[in-house]
Amino acid sequence: MADTFSGVFTAMVTPMTADQQLDLDALAKLTEHLIGHGIHGLCPLGSTGEYYALSDEERLQVIETVIKTADGRVPVVPGTNSGGTQQIVEYSKQAEQAGAAGVLLAAPYYSLPTDDELFEHFRAISDGIGIPIMLYNYPGRTGVDMDPALVARMADIENVKYIKESSGDIPRVSEIIDLCGDRMTVFCGCDTGALESFVSGAVGWVSGAPNFLPAEHVKMFELSVVQRDFEAARQHGATFLPILRLLESGKYTQLVKHGCGLKGYPVGPTRQPLLPVSAEEGAVLKELVDGLGG
Numbered sequence: 001m002a003d004t005f006s007g008v009f010t011a012m013v014t015p016m017t018a019d020q021q022l023d024l025d026a027l028a029k030l031t032e033h034l035i036g037h038g039i040h041g042l043c044p045l046g047s048t049g050e051y052y053a054l055s056d057e058e059r060l061q062v063i064e065t066v067i068k069t070a071d072g073r074v075p076v077v078p079g080t081n082s083g084g085t086q087q088i089v090e091y092s093k094q095a096e097q098a099g100a101a102g103v104l105l106a107a108p109y110y111s112l113p114t115d116d117e118l119f120e121h122f123r124a125i126s127d128g129i130g131i132p133i134m135l136y137n138y139p140g141r142t143g144v145d146m147d148p149a150l151v152a153r154m155a156d157i158e159n160v161k162y163i164k165e166s167s168g169d170i171p172r173v174s175e176i177i178d179l180c181g182d183r184m185t186v187f188c189g190c191d192t193g194a195l196e197s198f199v200s201g202a203v204g205w206v207s208g209a210p211n212f213l214p215a216e217h218v219k220m221f222e223l224s225v226v227q228r229d230f231e232a233a234r235q236h237g238a239t240f241l242p243i244l245r246l247l248e249s250g251k252y253t254q255l256v257k258h259g260c261g262l263k264g265y266p267v268g269p270t271r272q273p274l275l276p277v278s279a280e281e282g283a284v285l286k287e288l289v290d291g292l293g294g
Contacts, residue, residue: 045079
């Protein structure tokens with residue numbers, strides 16, 4: 001396994017049975033499916049993984065299942081998020097002990113920490129573990145924006161090595177790179193801005209859409225980052241950009257899970273409070289997926 005992360009990392013869904021219980025067999029099959037389609041890394045328990053609706057025992061079961069199934073073939077970088085620093089440290093230690101290659105961490109939600117508080121928060125987590133931290137800047141979900149100046153400051157923390165930049169402000173990719181240099185590696189976290197992020201210097205993409213479109217995302221990465229053929233990447237990306245726009249218009253997790261079923265590997269419903277997509281919403285996604293062919 002590479003010492004540094006790059007490529008397409010799937011923010012994995014958490015498969016459920018019809019009665020909203022964990023389906024670990026389906027999770028193992030999904031892990032195999034994604035690796036078999038060339039995905040470069042796996043991120044269980046992110047936003048798409050419904051971590052907030054799982055018990056501590058379930059969270060650990062998810063991490064252990066994905067790590068065991070991946071068996072070192074690709075890095076597994078689970079989310080270990082919560083509302084308080086001490087709890088996140090414990091979750092992160094558990095992930096490290098289970099064999100995680102790193103952890104994906106958003107800003108703590110609800111408490112709205114200041115920049116100084118965020119710095120001390122991430123420093124405490126870094127002091128508690130020995131694996132890399134990928135920051136996850138998603139102000140639309142957390143209510144906290146880690147701007148490039150703060151990211152540059154946190155790049156001095158020992159284990160803070162990566163960022164999934166999901167603010168939707170694409171120029172931040174180049175700004176973070178300019179401020180941090182090789183101290184911070186940027187992953188695109190905005191599905192509809194991947195090409196622009198890659199042009200600006202991002203070397204990876206963390207997204208939930210590869211749960212049901214893995215080959216499309218891997219090809220996009222290869223054309224953009226490996227071959228630097230941006231015109232070919234633009235043309236390829238245009239084939240599934242309408243799907244990404246639909247996902248980002250709302251009901252992201254529900255639509256991703258529905259998409260998995262459309263592609264022939266059902267992963268069950270979302271857990272409440274999220275409800276399944278409507279018949280009309282499902283029909284729109286089906287039409288777009290069918291239009292891809294293959």
